[in-house]
Amino acid sequence: MIIIGEKINSSRKLIAQAIAAGDRAYIQNEAKAQSDAGADYIDVNAAAFLEKEAECLRWIIEAVQEVTDLPLCIDSPDPAVIKKVIPLTKKPPMINSITLEPSRLETILPLVLDYNATVIGLCQTKGKMGKTVNEKVEIAGRLVERITSSGIRIDSLYIDPLVFPVGTDTNSVSATLDSIEIIMKQFNGVHTICGLTNVSHGLPERKLINRTLLAEAIARGLDAAILDPTDKQLVGVMRAALMLMGKDEYCVEYIKAFRKGLLA
């Protein structure tokens, strides 16, 4: 399971404040905490700063790399910003994200090759998000085709089938789960990834819903997630779900996480 620590995101108020104030220690603590909790990548996002995004992201990347050796997940809606900051990364990063939109692909795919990066591909085309199972799987297939025909290995691609609020469409999440299963079977070597917070919009006890989604997605083959690795209840469900799915040989990871006090 590949875990991308989601906390350094400018859409979160405290992070935005820390960036605005140049509070290096705050950002570094967030990076360190996620690294200690077992993250594989640290997501870095400064999109809320609009025209200052590249400048802020550069500052974050430098700050984070001072305290952790983990690779970064460069999270920006603007391909030009990704291109600008990617030379700063010390380890092959993950790029968050591409869609089938040609302008994004043209800028980002060469970066994936040049920096030996991995990349998240959203099940989204220009003007449309994949909502049904068929739409999601069809877009996933085209992403795989674009990636592999560009000379990028299929296992560098993390497909995000998109998660919509269950409170506004009761069947939307089962479409996501079905497509995870189909994508993992149909495209050998590809990864699937998803975010967990969107699902619970407008409902009470959101974290309960988020972690249940994680367990169900893992049961269908999900092998990467963007989440808060310091959330012990969430990580507990993740470790248990992986173990129950036979993805934790001799239950070693589960026991190790318990001893480290990472489960709740």
Place this chain on the structure above:
Amino acid sequence: MSEELFERLTKAIIDGKDKDAVSFSREAIEKGLTARSVLENGLLPGIRKVGELFSAGEYYLPELLISGMTMQAAVAELEPLLNSGGSQFRTGKYLIGTVKGDIHDIGKNIVMMMLKGNGWEVTDLGVDVAPEKICTSIAEGDYDVFGMSALLTVTLPAADETVKAISKAGLRDKIKIMVGGAPVTQDFADKIGADGYAKDAFEAVNKAFSLIGKTR
């Protein structure tokens, strides 16, 4: 006697029982009550209460949706009667769309449903709508309010551009403009010169009414 029936109608909306709402509406008409009275004394108090419960955090989004759909079903039942005899029930005409570069539609669709349930005629331009297209629709139609949705920080500038385009096209006085979406704030709405902001679908309906000088 009609009081008891109004109470049942109100409860049907609050509980989101669409079959009840429709059959009680029919019953009221059969008993000689006017459609307008059914709407104003039975249905609207129900959806108002739902909005209060939602704002207070007691009702959750799916419950707002169920009551909204119940409202729509009952209004559809009454509509032919409401619009007969020269009186137009239509509250106002609303143009709606998600800004250029943004393809989120869930929030927009919820606002649409709530507006329809409250008697608005809604025209949906869809998602990723270019300012030019919005200007053309405003110029050619007779809308009272235009509402735009922007769900991403990075698409907020598109909301600004849309207001500017409407002004530049000389259409600013023709329409009231509302803006909403997760990253939108009252400050932002003020800054771009929109007439209104709403933090959720229920407030959006209230705001739309107040912008055309009516109360729901």
